[in-house]
Amino acid sequence: MSDTLYYLLIIVGVLVVMLTIAALLIWYERRMLALWQDRYGPNRVGPFGLMQVMADMVKIFFKEDWIAPFADKWVFIFAPTIIVVAVLLGFAVVPFAPGIVVADMNIGLLYFLAMSSLGAYSILLGGISSNNKYSLLGSLRGAAQVISYEVFMGISLMGVVILSDSFSLVKIVEAQKNMWFVIPQFIGFVIFFIAGVAETHRAPFDLPEAESELVAGFHSEYSGMKFGMFFVGEYLGITLISAMIATFFFGGWLGPSFLPPVVWFFIKTFAFITLFILLRASLPRPRYDQLMSLGWKILLPLSLVNLLVTAAIKLAIGG
Amino acid sequence: MTYDHSVIDSLKKKFGESAFILQKTRDGMPTVYVPQDKIRDILKYLKQEIPKPYKMLYDLTAIDERSRSNRQNLPDADFSVVYHLLSFERNSDIRVKVALKGEYPEVDSIAKVWANADWYEREVYDMFGIKFRGHPNLRRILMPPTWEGHPLRKEHPARATEMGPFRLPDDKQDREQEALQFKPEEWGLKRAHEDADFMFLNLGPQHPGTHGVLRIILQLDGEEIVDAVPDIGFHHRGAEKMAERQSWHTYIPYTDRIDYLGGVMNNFAYVQAVEELAGIRVPDRAKVIRIMLSEFFRIASHLVWYGTFAQDVGQMSPVFYMFNDRERIFEIIGAICGDRMHPNWFRIGGVAQDLPKGWEKLVKDFIDFFPKQLKTYDKLVMKNRIIKARTVGIGCYTTEEAIEWGVTGPGLRATGFEWDFRKKRPYSGYDQFEFDIPIGQNGDCYDRAVVRVEEMRQSLRIIEQCVNIMPEGPYKSDHPITTPPRKERTMKDIETLINHFVNVSWGPVIPAGEAFFGIEATKGNNGYYLVSDGGTTSYRTRVRTPSFPHIQMVPYISRGHTIADLLAILATIDYVLADVDR
Numbered sequence: 001m002s003d004t005l006y007y008l009l010i011i012v013g014v015l016v017v018m019l020t021i022a023a024l025l026i027w028y029e030r031r032m033l034a035l036w037q038d039r040y041g042p043n044r045v046g047p048f049g050l051m052q053v054m055a056d057m058v059k060i061f062f063k064e065d066w067i068a069p070f071a072d073k074w075v076f077i078f079a080p081t082i083i084v085v086a087v088l089l090g091f092a093v094v095p096f097a098p099g100i101v102v103a104d105m106n107i108g109l110l111y112f113l114a115m116s117s118l119g120a121y122s123i124l125l126g127g128i129s130s131n132n133k134y135s136l137l138g139s140l141r142g143a144a145q146v147i148s149y150e151v152f153m154g155i156s157l158m159g160v161v162i163l164s165d166s167f168s169l170v171k172i173v174e175a176q177k178n179m180w181f182v183i184p185q186f187i188g189f190v191i192f193f194i195a196g197v198a199e200t201h202r203a204p205f206d207l208p209e210a211e212s213e214l215v216a217g218f219h220s221e222y223s224g225m226k227f228g229m230f231f232v233g234e235y236l237g238i239t240l241i242s243a244m245i246a247t248f249f250f251g252g253w254l255g256p257s258f259l260p261p262v263v264w265f266f267i268k269t270f271a272f273i274t275l276f277i278l279l280r281a282s283l284p285r286p287r288y289d290q291l292m293s294l295g296w297k298i299l300l301p302l303s304l305v306n307l308l309v310t311a312a313i314k315l316a317i318g319g
Numbered sequence: 320m321t322y323d324h325s326v327i328d329s330l331k332k333k334f335g336e337s338a339f340i341l342q343k344t345r346d347g348m349p350t351v352y353v354p355q356d357k358i359r360d361i362l363k364y365l366k367q368e369i370p371k372p373y374k375m376l377y378d379l380t381a382i383d384e385r386s387r388s389n390r391q392n393l394p395d396a397d398f399s400v401v402y403h404l405l406s407f408e409r410n411s412d413i414r415v416k417v418a419l420k421g422e423y424p425e426v427d428s429i430a431k432v433w434a435n436a437d438w439y440e441r442e443v444y445d446m447f448g449i450k451f452r453g454h455p456n457l458r459r460i461l462m463p464p465t466w467e468g469h470p471l472r473k474e475h476p477a478r479a480t481e482m483g484p485f486r487l488p489d490d491k492q493d494r495e496q497e498a499l500q501f502k503p504e505e506w507g508l509k510r511a512h513e514d515a516d517f518m519f520l521n522l523g524p525q526h527p528g529t530h531g532v533l534r535i536i537l538q539l540d541g542e543e544i545v546d547a548v549p550d551i552g553f554h555h556r557g558a559e560k561m562a563e564r565q566s567w568h569t570y571i572p573y574t575d576r577i578d579y580l581g582g583v584m585n586n587f588a589y590v591q592a593v594e595e596l597a598g599i600r601v602p603d604r605a606k607v608i609r610i611m612l613s614e615f616f617r618i619a620s621h622l623v624w625y626g627t628f629a630q631d632v633g634q635m636s637p638v639f640y641m642f643n644d645r646e647r648i649f650e651i652i653g654a655i656c657g658d659r660m661h662p663n664w665f666r667i668g669g670v671a672q673d674l675p676k677g678w679e680k681l682v683k684d685f686i687d688f689f690p691k692q693l694k695t696y697d698k699l700v701m702k703n704r705i706i707k708a709r710t711v712g713i714g715c716y717t718t719e720e721a722i723e724w725g726v727t728g729p730g731l732r733a734t735g736f737e738w739d740f741r742k743k744r745p746y747s748g749y750d751q752f753e754f755d756i757p758i759g760q761n762g763d764c765y766d767r768a769v770v771r772v773e774e775m776r777q778s779l780r781i782i783e784q785c786v787n788i789m790p791e792g793p794y795k796s797d798h799p800i801t802t803p804p805r806k807e808r809t810m811k812d813i814e815t816l817i818n819h820f821v822n823v824s825w826g827p828v829i830p831a832g833e834a835f836f837g838i839e840a841t842k843g844n845n846g847y848y849l850v851s852d853g854g855t856t857s858y859r860t861r862v863r864t865p866s867f868p869h870i871q872m873v874p875y876i877s878r879g880h881t882i883a884d885l886l887a888i889l890a891t892i893d894y895v896l897a898d899v900d901r
Contacts, residue, residue, distance in 0.1 A: 037639040133520050137542065137882070204633060204705065213528060213886050284705045285633025287883045288542065 022235040063224035072129035079126035083233030086118035097262035108169040120146035127218035138217025142208035152303040153195035159310040173252035182249040196241035203280035242272035323411035346834040373404035379439035389831035428454040435725040446471035461552035531896030547874040554900040562860030566826025575661035580620040586665035592836035592847040605669035611785035614778040620841035631890035668801030710764035714888035725868035728843025734762035740839040866894035
């Protein structure tokens with residue numbers, strides 16, 4: 001089998017698997033939330049309500065493709081695609097198992113950071129082009145949130161880079177053969193996790209959409225498949241961040257050999273996805289300025305200290 | 320309830336004997352007619368100078384007197400404006416009236432004396448067409464600005480069929496929509512300050528955070544609220560006008576729907592006012608049944624508040640748990656009354672039926688079950704640090720401010736002022752129960768929440784005592800006006816049969832007179848001021864609801880906060896739009 005065909009297979013495989021997971025997550029989240037909230041959730045369509053996803057898809061495709069007459073038409077159409085494209089591109093560097101990775105770049109980590117921050121444009125452009133005051137407030141919040149959490153999201157990962165001497169995600173996973181990085185880099189993990197929640201705009205950091213305040217924030221005016229893109233983009237984002245947490249801190253595909261590596265990878269990823277959902281079920285939403293001060297006054301200094309200490313120890317021991 | 324009548328002597332001493340005409344009312348509240356040119360001075364005196372002053376403008380309303388026939392020695396009037404003041408130090412009220420002549424009379428505004436007079440005067444203007452001289456912004460409040468006529472005037476039709484068919488041609492629709500357009504200048508708001516324009520955000524009437532059709536227009540500088548203008552009336556259904564068409568008895572179900580989370584709590588205030596008018600004494604069993612059901616509804620209403628409060632500050636799950644608990648309460652209420660949210664259960668002179676067999680077990684099960692839930696919710700919501708960060712120090716007001724704005728109920732107690740009608744003016748036998756009045760300290764959003772949570776525990780205590788002391792005996796009074804009269808005797812003696820026939824077919828005839836009855840409802844003081852002209856319907860029914868003044872205060876306490884804070888403030892005020900608009 002030629003290399004080109006092999007890579008094509010992987011690319012198509014990753015695309016299909018990720019989009020399927022994103023769609024299934026809608027069902028998964030609704031069922032899990034229902035479980036924690038003393039109710040049933042979607043359980044009528046198909047076994048366990050699994051076909052609910054199909055029903056939703058059919059509905060969303062057949063909805064009127066409405067564009068607000070006061071909106072900036074082209075930007076309005078373009079905005080939802082950015083988040084889906086950016087997050088899907090982010091999956092290019094995720095090492096699912098030895099040999100199963102679309103591109104093992106030597107700057108994989110930086111590439112991931114770049115792609116995940118591109119998603120902010122989606123919120124910013126979507127909110128501004130809607131020409132709606134609620135959307136505007138939502139996109140302002142979104143932009144400020146991403147900018148401030150981007151900074152230490154990167155810094156929190158530098159400890160991992162120092163320990164593994166590489167920006168390549170495959171090398172980072174291989175460097176965790178003896179010990180998962182969550183142990184030496186626990187602070188880095190916590191900060192990355194918080195930043196990841198903020199990055200994906202998930203509750204409790206869902207300020208850009210804040211239903212009880214801004215109705216739906218930046219996507220108030222969206223409907224049909226354009227809204228669906230935001231929706232899928234959010235679930236892809238959760239999957240990507242969870243996959244990255246597994247890769248950076250929990251040894252990626254590594255695990256006892258009774259299960260194949262790719263299964264280990266997905267088990268870990270799903271554990272974090274579930275954690276994301278549990279967070280949404282349990283926590284209230286802080287105010288915008290409280291979120292900002294948490295970021296700049298606590299998490300940023302903490303991640304810097306973490307970086308300095310890691311570097312110092314590495315210097316002292318490894319030389 | 321006995322009122323302090325010494326205030327009349329103080330008034331006479333200050334303004335002269337001749338200025339006042341006393342009116343005797345069925346509720347025994349001191350009621351005086353004063354000359355209209357002195358009204359502002361007299362009210363100022365009552366608020367500021369008299370020893371133990373009347374600090375709160377409890378209610379302000381009007382009566383269209385033109386077709387009233389029972390006017391025993393009262394001054395000649397086409398309209399009268401009624402000011403109901405409350406003194407906390409005296410624990411007494413006074414009713415001051417002004418007799419007005421003319422088709423569209425005028426009277427001095429007291430908006431400068433009491434902050435909450437603003438909306439009340441607008442309401443009277445909207446409903447009666449009485450103008451208030453010197454009012455800062457006298458415009459309609461409940462009816463749309465395009466409305467013709469003033470609904471509570473006697474000549475205004477009460478039914479759609481009296482008004483001709485409704486049509487909405489394009490040009491009329493355009494006019495109506497144009498009228499809803501917000502123009503900042505009309506409210507004295509600037510469109511811009513030195514270096515930037517303000518943003519005017521239309522929050523509502525359809526907004527997930529306003530819990531109903533409330534519209535608030537926000538003047539924003541970034542996300543900071545510079546000023547806010549609440550626009551109410553979207554939920555106005557003319558409850559007071561309906562009372563003038565319904566018989567005293569058939570109006571009871573309408574009251575259920577005023578504070579629609581309060582259920583029989585609304586009946587409670589209404590039937591007690593009617594009983595006051597008719598002089599009915601309610602048997603003990605009925606009293607305790609009434610208290611038990613009202614306290615159940617207090618818990619049910621507070622549970623809705625609790626869940627939506629958490630939801631409004633972004634916590635998703637609690638509302639589901641609390642609605643589940645509320646469902647348990649509804650099962651008990653359903654078992655006793657046959658209906659859940661609006662059981663329409665109290666009757667003039669008692670309650671509709673006796674308690675069903677096995678009610679004790681249902682209630683006791685709930686008493687065992689509920690405290691555990693409250694403990695869980697404390698951990699989940701009240702002790703959550705994000706909730707605290709969102710609510711502590713937000714939307715504060717002091718006791719003085721609360722009184723100035725007419726705030727009652729948990730909102731008043733959260734400022735540290737212990738005032739509860741159930742303790743201060745025990746009605747229906749509340750004095751035989753042991754319970755505490757929870758109070759807060761800072762009057763902020765968090766304290767309001769704490770007070771409500773604690774109130775649920777206290778209500779549970781009352782319910783427990785109800786189970787223990789539930790007296791035997793009739794559930795309805797023997798009084799002939801009791802409606803419908805006790806069925807078991809109708810076929811045995813002619814007197815009861817006649818009463819039954821008349822009261823059911825016409826409705827009871829209530830002797831002429833006036834009475835007010837206020838209770839501690841779920842959201843604050845709910846009161847009914849009834850005027851009977853000696854007929855089968857009420858001549859004037861005034862519903863004093865707590866939510867109306869509470870919403871009026873929103874701009875005052877939300878200035879300088881952000882949109883997110885506004886939602887926390889709205890959540891902790893705990894209003895119901897039907898209670899605001901009636």
